[in-house]
Amino acid sequence: MQHLILGGTGTAGGAVARELLARGESVRILTRTPEKARGLPQGAEPAVGDLRDPGCYHRVFSGFDTLFLLNGVSETELQEGLAGVNEARRAGAARIVYLSVHDAEKGPHIPHIASKLAIEEAIRRSGIPYTILRPNNFYQNDYWFRDAIVEHGVYPQPIGDAGISRVDVRDIAEAGANALTRSGFENRSFALVGPEPLTGAECARAYSEVFGREVRYAGNDLQAWAREAGKMLPPWMVYDFALMYALFQDRGLHASAEQVAETERIVGHLPRAFGDFVQETATVWTRVAAGVG
8 A cells, every 4th residue: 555645744744754664664755845755654654745736636636545744834835735635535545544633623713723623624525435643742852952951051941830631652653553444443533642741841841850950941932932933933833833832821722531532543642642742852962962862
């Protein structure tokens, strides 16, 4: 079976691609340039194209069986996602697995979540067998904060004090590969969540315990966060993410017991714990800082 991965050059999509390759599956990954194709996982076939360019659709969406659809947060996310659905339908795809977001209905006012809700509905109406995966905030997002955590002793992601049920990308990868290759998950949505909700202070505390020194939570001031984020991110993305973090702070994003059970069912084991991720990550960061391996 040939799997076409859209979003396979990013964190979650790349993890799904590597999991499929490890299982001996055939994988094609959409990449916008031949230069980026050189960075794909070993064994993956590149499909060079851009979802913003309909001229490449017939070439990209051919010779595959299943589609893993992940659209990065962008100003054209909705257009790109709907293009993936429409072209999968035209090409006669046997299955779509779509990466959405946990409890998307709670954030219809947030641009990137509103896009996902619309894409979900298009998939349900497409007539193609589908699985919708709805992950919470990724543990691996913390990679972006390495310097703040390690060098400044600050955990900067403003997820608030209500708690969110963050998830390990490796669990997403296993869920995606299972949904693409196994039966029993068709025409359903699955939450992908961690075993327990985490606050910003609890994330900081986990790093403090592992490093043996204080890592403090930067707090819930979204204006201060936006000023810092604006040095690296475009204004539209800062606005979008600030709305998301405001939702986290105001209401949290807790998984129910049933949603934790959903995650276990499609992943095939208990969700990975944040403390274990932090221990592994801190070990790698420490080795890199020491110039070892």
